[in-house]
Amino acid sequence: MIKGYSEVPENWGIIAPYVNRGSLVQGIFLSKKCFFYDTCSFRYHANLKEQDAEKILEYIRQQDGIIVITRCIFMELASQSHSLEESYVRYVKKIADYGIALYVVYEEELQDIMESCFASRQQVNNYLIWAIRMVNHPVSTIAKTLLEDEGLRNIVEEKSKNTQDFYTRFFSGVRNNKESGDNLGEELLAVCLHVLAKLPEEEGKFCVITDDKGAAGKIDASFRRVNRRYRGKRVILFSxxxxxxxxxxxxxxxxxxxxxxxxxxxxxxxxxxxxxxxxxxxxxxxxxxxxxxxxxxxxxxxxxxx
Structure with missing residues (x-):
């Protein structure tokens, strides 16, 4: 990971009381909607006037929704100064004040969610293997990580599918290779959604808020690449x-x-x-x-x- 990124911002302590309240697994299954924020949209909404931002939060609350920010997206939000801007901190507090659960999660925590529904580790690993294949492309941080880690590459090539730490090894390895200006946040978000779409949940439960048309296109295209029979539940994209x-x-x-x-x-x-x-x-x-x-x-x- 280059110097410009940190997994934990220096002012994490300020927002810690407002995030990750309760179990992520329970939060996912008990909510009707789960909204994943992309970097650009979080920035835009955090800088709205209070009365305007509250309208967006009111919609999420009326949908009985929770908000999730993946660790790589969080790294991008704090990239320049290693700290979250004051407007971001205010928005996090506003979300909590609105009674909306906000989770800042390491992508590998998806394993706990999947294992709560599927008993077979091979099946749980298979969902991540296929997600990586659908999102990966030759010139990407994911491709670089697989090239440098033979053991991880062997898992993705299905030579070893029962590895217990596959989720941690993959996501932490890719985050460590993050570079300035890459699209890693969106790529890992697409991987996460591919995995979550296999859960026995209602259509449209998982939503992405993004104003990055390129990122939205990549997420949509990665799902379209999958045969409809194996695509899983539909994900809603919100600009x-x-x-x-x-x-x-x-x-x-x-x-x-x-x-x-x-x-x-x-x-x-x-x-x-x-x-x-x-x-x-x-x-x-x-x-x-x-x-x-x-x-x-x-x-x-x-x-x-x-």
Whole structure:
């Protein structure tokens, strides 16, 4: 791991009382929705005005949802200074104040979740093996890690499938190779979702909040590569504009003036969405200024897919 990243930020003690309250395994199974934050969206939402951020949290609370941030995403949030910015700390506290469970988890903790449903270690390991294969590509931190660790590579090649520490060995090894500017947070998030999608849970339980179109495309493409019979449960991808449409549809935000500040998050007033306007047959990429997007949402003249 290069010097710019740390698994535990220096100001972890400030947020420690607000995260990881209770069992992650129970939190996953008792909640109706599980929202995974990507780096960019967490940054955008953490810098919203309080009344605007609260609308997003109200939606998650009404969905009986929990929030999960994987360790690699957390590393990216603290990358520059080894500490979480003040706005991030405030947002973490706000999430807790809203009564929403927030878990900051090491990716390898997925093993505990999977073992609570599947008795066979080989089966549990198999789900991770296939997830790695679907997400990995030749030029990636995952590929580099497998190249450097023959034992880990042998597991992925199914030469040794019953290894007890496979999850820890893989995820910790890849995190240690994280480099500046890579997409490792999103790649590991896609791996985690591939594994979790095999749980006997309802469709759409697992959601990703991301405004990185490239990351969303990679996550979606990695699922499409799997034969439908083996794909598992569907995962829902939320961009901030898609969340904004959900806020309006659920009556949490009443008009365009309430939608507009959230639509402005992380952009210069122009947004690109994947969706369909009233006369479109299929989804397409649409570029709109935020005011026009807010108006079309209120007038129900647009459907935002991402």
């Amino acid at each position: 901030t504009p898609k969340l904004v449409q959900a806020l309006f549809n659920e009556g949490i935000a009443a008009g365009a003036e309430e939608l507009l500040p959230i639509l402005h998050a992380g952009n210069n007033g122009i947004i690109k969405i994947l969706g369909a306007e009233i006369y479109d047959i299929d989804n397409r990429e649409i570029t709109l200024d935020c005011a026009e997007a807010a108006r079309k949402i209120v007038e129900k003249k647009i459907h935002i897919a991402l």
